[in-house]
Amino acid sequence: MKGMFYKDLISITKIYRSMFLIILVFLTASFITKGNLFWASYAAFIGCTMVATMQNMDETSKWCRLCDALPITRSDLVKEKFLLNTMINLGIIGVYLVMCLIAMVFRRAPEPGDILVTLVTMWIAGMVSSSFTLTAAFLFGPQKSQLMRVVMIVVFVMVCMSLINYVPGFMEFLKNANTIIIIPLALALPVVIQLISILISSAGFEKRVL
Amino acid sequence: MNAIEVTGVTKTYPEFTLDKVSLTLPSGMILGLIGENGAGKTTLIKSILGMVPIDGGTVSVLGYTSPHQNKQIMEDIGVVMDESGMPPFLNIVQIGTMMKDIFQNWDSETFNGLVKQLKIPENTKFAELSKGNQMKTGIVCALSHHPKLLILDEATSGLDPVIRDEVLDLLLDFTREEDHSILVSSHIVSDLEKICDYIVFLHEGKVLLSEEKDLLKEAYGIMHCTREQLEQLDSSAVIGKRINAYGAEVVVRKDAVPAGTELSPVDLEELFVRMVKEG
Numbered sequence: 001m002k003g004m005f006y007k008d009l010i011s012i013t014k015i016y017r018s019m020f021l022i023i024l025v026f027l028t029a030s031f032i033t034k035g036n037l038f039w040a041s042y043a044a045f046i047g048c049t050m051v052a053t054m055q056n057m058d059e060t061s062k063w064c065r066l067c068d069a070l071p072i073t074r075s076d077l078v079k080e081k082f083l084l085n086t087m088i089n090l091g092i093i094g095v096y097l098v099m100c101l102i103a104m105v106f107r108r109a110p111e112p113g114d115i116l117v118t119l120v121t122m123w124i125a126g127m128v129s130s131s132f133t134l135t136a137a138f139l140f141g142p143q144k145s146q147l148m149r150v151v152m153i154v155v156f157v158m159v160c161m162s163l164i165n166y167v168p169g170f171m172e173f174l175k176n177a178n179t180i181i182i183i184p185l186a187l188a189l190p191v192v193i194q195l196i197s198i199l200i201s202s203a204g205f206e207k208r209v210l
Numbered sequence: 211m212n213a214i215e216v217t218g219v220t221k222t223y224p225e226f227t228l229d230k231v232s233l234t235l236p237s238g239m240i241l242g243l244i245g246e247n248g249a250g251k252t253t254l255i256k257s258i259l260g261m262v263p264i265d266g267g268t269v270s271v272l273g274y275t276s277p278h279q280n281k282q283i284m285e286d287i288g289v290v291m292d293e294s295g296m297p298p299f300l301n302i303v304q305i306g307t308m309m310k311d312i313f314q315n316w317d318s319e320t321f322n323g324l325v326k327q328l329k330i331p332e333n334t335k336f337a338e339l340s341k342g343n344q345m346k347t348g349i350v351c352a353l354s355h356h357p358k359l360l361i362l363d364e365a366t367s368g369l370d371p372v373i374r375d376e377v378l379d380l381l382l383d384f385t386r387e388e389d390h391s392i393l394v395s396s397h398i399v400s401d402l403e404k405i406c407d408y409i410v411f412l413h414e415g416k417v418l419l420s421e422e423k424d425l426l427k428e429a430y431g432i433m434h435c436t437r438e439q440l441e442q443l444d445s446s447a448v449i450g451k452r453i454n455a456y457g458a459e460v461v462v463r464k465d466a467v468p469a470g471t472e473l474s475p476v477d478l479e480e481l482f483v484r485m486v487k488e489g
Contacts, residue, residue: 002311003307003308003309003310003311003312004308004312006304006307006308006311007297007300007304007308010297010299010300010304011297011298011299011300014299014335015299057298058297061295061297061298061337062291062293062294062295063295063296063297064295065261065291065295066289066291066294066295066296068259068260068261069259069261069284069287069289069291069361070284070289070312070313071281071282071284071285071312071313071314072281072284072312073281209261209262209263210261
């Protein structure tokens with residue numbers, strides 16, 4: 001798996017330089033808009049769709065087919081991509097935290113409660129969205145999953161915008177919710193969804209002819 | 211022990227069927243799979259490696275079935291496919307680093323030596339390499355983890371004659387170890403003629419001929435004759451013929467022509483082409 005990580009990290013740094021810049025812009029935008037949840041969670045969302053795009057590229061370039069002739073199982077390929085996705089999500093959350101710390105120095109950071117809600121939302125956005133996009137990539141291949149991802153992005157943007165901007169009291173609900181129950185649940189649920197996605201992806205990818 | 215045993219393998223696609231193909235590659239030998247484009251060479255190789263599920267028959271590679279589900283077996287097999295499939299954004303040095311973490315037996319010294327020997331550019335991304343250099347990268351990777359069996363699908367197709375010759379030498383070097391075997395498919399028959407011990411002709415998903423190369427060359431010959439002499443020949447002796455204004459050039463089975471008939475040696479390409487054209 002180490003070799004595959006190496007390959008993906010090199011590829012990501014070569015393909016997605018501009019995407020990382022966009023993520024940084026979105027994270028900055030969440031500060032400028034005084035902790036607007038949408039920008040930060042969208043940054044996590046697009047960060048994690050990168051891995052699904054990489055999987056599609058691996059299939060198009062016949063790398064996945066070559067892996068069938070290497071000591072790598074299809075299940076290894078699935079696990080590596082999901083793990084990479086989690087690392088990227090944690091990386092983006094880490095960058096947001098660093099930005100918060102810098103903002104604190106200049107006394108411009110959001111309230112700690114707002115930061116916590118943002119972090120949890122980023123975790124959910126990254127993990128849940130990638131569970132769907134990666135599973136689609138493994139089950140249906142590059143073309144169909146590409147289309148599904150575009151649909152998901154539209155749905156994500158519409159749902160988030162509606163919840164944040166048009167549902168009265170939604171943000172208040174998040175901030176005032178019982179954090180002892182909600183936060184662990186919000187952290188654990190995406191992990192469960194992701195584990196189920198790994199199982200479904202492994203089973204489906206194993207059966208596909210590349 | 212046989213490196214590969216294929217018995218009655220069948221694989222059906224909507225427009226193509228690999229039809230009860232059988233072949234055996236004894237350990238320490240090189241088997242050449244000859245066939246025109248679309249004859250089923252890649253499908254057969256994928257079936258052997260377990261990369262596509264077969265509809266019937268049995269496959270055994272180094273004593274195991276479905277090798278791609280067994281990591282340990284894949285350590286012992288080096289594979290080069292027609293499109294090598296290396297990560298497009300990595301250069302050859304990075305590909306070497308990646309492979310070191312994939313194969314337990316990876317030999318960086320052998321890898322670096324072959325990269326230099328075959329003059330593969332070290333700082334160019336794989337996607338930007340020429341077709342020939344991409345193929346060379348695949349071959350170098352396949353040889354650098356000390357496999358016991360090499361499976362090459364059209365691996366020499368994109369290479370110029372000089373490099374092809376170098377690659378063929380590498381393959382011959384590889385089989386100096388007595389337990390090293392090669393299955394190589396190509397439509398460049400002259401390459402296979404140089405290195406193979408066994409030859410299999412594949413045409414429209416069926417095995418036309420499977421024989422030891424030397425026996426094959428002994429069993430067939432070319433007869434230069436007139437049209438009248440051609441008509442007198444036993445039809446079972448004629449594998450194929452080319453008729454022109456000056457007479458006929460006939461590929462014949464030596465044991466079916468009258469003793470003392472003057473025959474010139476036939477090359478595999480001529481034999482294959484005649485067999486395919488005559489059906």
